Amino acid sequence: MPKYFGIRTGLLALCAIAAALLDASAAARAAGTAAFSIPAVVAAAPPKLDGTLNDPAWKSAAHVRLEWDFSYRRPATEATDAYLLVDANYLYVAFVAKQSETITATQHTDNVPLGSDDVVRVYLFPGGDQGFEYYFVANPLGTRFQASSENAAFSPRWDAVASTSATGYVVTERIPLDVMRGDGRSTWRIQFDRRVFVNNQLLEWAHDPAAGSTDSSLYAGYLTGMKAAGRQAKARPRANIYVLGEAASKTIGGSTSRVGADVALPITATASFLATFHPDYSNVELDQQSIAPTAFPRQFVEVRPFFVQGAGFYNQFNCNDCVNYPLLYTPNIPTPRDGYAVEGVQGRFNFGAFTSFSDDRTDSAQAMQYATSDRTFRALFQREAVDFPGTHDDAEFGQVQLGNPHNFNAYATVGGESGTLVTEPGQGRYREYGFNLFTPKSGIFFAYHDVGQQYAPIDGFNAINDVRGPTAYVYREIDNGPASSIQSVTFSQDLGRMRNHLGMYDDAYSIASITINTRRLFTLNLTTGSNYLLLPGTPGGYANQNGAALSYAANSSTPSSVSYNVGRYGAGYLHSIARSVSFKTGKRASLLFEADDTIDHTDAGPALTQWLERVAFSYQLGPESSLAVGVRRIVGTTPPYFSPLQYIDASNVSVAYYRRLGRGEIYAVYGDPNALSTLPAFILKYIFYAGSQKGT
Secondary structure (H helix, E strand, O other): OHHHHHHHHHHHHHHHHHHHHHHHOHHHHHHHOOOOOOOOOOOOOOOOOOOOOOHHHHOOOOEOOOOOOOOOOOOOOOOOOEEEEEOOOOEEEEEEOOOOOOOOOOOOOOOOOOOOOEEEEEEOOOHHHOOOOEEEEOOOOOEEEEEEEEOOOOOOOOOEEEEEEEEEEEEEEEEHHOOOOOOOOOEEEEEEEEEEHHEEEEEEEHHHHHOOOOOOOOOOOEEEEOOOOOOOOOOOOOOEEEEEEEEEOOOOOOOOOEEEEEEEEEEOOOOEEEEEEEEOOOOOOOOOOOOOEEEEEOOOOOOHHHHHHHHHOOOOOOOOOOOOOOOOOOHHHOOOOOEEEEEEEEEOOEEEEEEEEOOOOOEEEEEEEEEEEOEEEEEEEEHHHHHHEEEEEEEEEEEEEEEEOOOEEOOOEEEEEEEEEOOOOOOOOOEEEEEOOOOOOOEEEEEEEEEEEOOOOOOOOOOOOEEEEEEEEEEEEEEOOHHHHHEEEEEEEEEEEEEEEOOEEEEEEEEEEEEEEEOOEEEEEEEEEEEOOOOOOOOOOEEEEEEEEEOOOOOOOOOEEEEEEEEEEEEEEEEEEEEEEEEEOOOOEEEEEEEEEEEEEOOOOEEEEEEEEEEEEEEEEEEEEEEEEEEEEEEEEEEOOOOOOEEEEEHHHHHHEEEEEEEEEEEEEEEEOOOOOOOOOEEEEEEEEEOOOOOO
């Protein structure tokens, strides 16, 4: 430990000096941002939601213009006006978007991210810059999506009606106030933005050169007069009650039925007690299977409501070239018999804690974060523990961050694992020290990592241990503007030189890339580089992969791409090819075809091949329902690298139907796209939301 003391001391001293110098203009920036203010004008009568501003009520609305292009750092070239009214129950918002480019509007089903369409968004922060964030987004068809930092399952009912014309489109919205939680303040933070999909323009209202995103609460505008007008949301209890029936093969447990519930009870205006009883998560619809070779464990996305609900309170640590991150990895936790949690925001603190009980095992975690109003200082603490017969595992982490949110910060993370599995004190340590200089279009990110030989928390994501050394990542994005044939070019370089306790290279890499985005939605990515990874019991593995990937409409609902990578991979020479094409079949349906191959020419034997074939069909039946069908097959031998030869011949068929009905949801599912092979089971599930709405 003493040899690292000087590093920490010098780093923190440098942080203090740099923060003092770089924050000298903080007051001036805050004053500039405060100029973006809009009053809460009370509606004499609710305006009509008809995709027009013909209702006279809109004439009295507060009005702002989105005059800055965040993407290209210049005044907006397309006109956008936003209007706002309130009454006792609702916030009314209207957007008038002029558009010379072709309008992109493909999504017809609500509650699905609208990443492939033109959209307008309003961001609301009822608790100010430290409170929960809520945003509501709609496309030119009036299709809606929403999200919240309070709950990843945030999905209340709200309304949007849109109309299009030769000159653009209009969206009128009605947002219920009782689905958002604040601390009773009179002034909220608010932001409006708009995306033009075909040329990646992102237009915003409240603008500050230091902002790294359009929804930064620190640089958002102000919505005044909410308390004086009596516009305060009141949290209500919620119970999600489900009934499930399963018709299944005896080989996987046979047919069954069950009942369970997820419950949320408000403690304060911004904190809740949560519980789950006899939970079931049969409606998982994420396809995680892939044959892309990797020497590290695959990381899966958490989808279980009890853990998703509070995910935003954990793993908020800053990290560069992140080693063994996230520190809390809930997919390692078994589905609980029952579980309990508390989470929320109080002043400058946010916090979360849960305990999950399953047969002969208890998992728990706690997290707390404090930040100053200007974000120049943050302190975080997180703990996770696992207990089952004969084993107690405990991991604790603390981090201090110093800097500012617009171009500089430094951090120190100190913690590690203790308990039954760590036999020598200090060998479960986890340390990271980082230093960042950045702008919205460039950055230099340095870190020094130190992970002990026995670090491997049961509820953590553990890719590698017994490593120490520096890493650095540098990138620069050059924008040419929305009218240029080449819209942007991004260069990046990633370097790592980490050794084990014997001084041998354990994880070393050097990877460079260039990405070119064009006006016509084509993206070209070129990569070159090498890495070396040493694991116990092996002679070490070297990979030198170089590749190219060409994609079309990569961020749309119908992306297509082809990629080719070639180079050394462990004890062989690897070629990997991935091809996918997706397209619309009518206004509401889409098809995806994928074919991937890996060919590993081993040094000691014949070539090993593996391939994946996949077809997926989706149909947007309407705003409240959708249908998806997937067929996949994986055949062949996995490239060994650090694992033994494994031949796979597995197929998977899955069908999923979803419909939202009033205060309920219906899921009808066959199979499981998460599984390598089809699970022969048909599941019918109904969820009823009593009390407050879904995710609120």
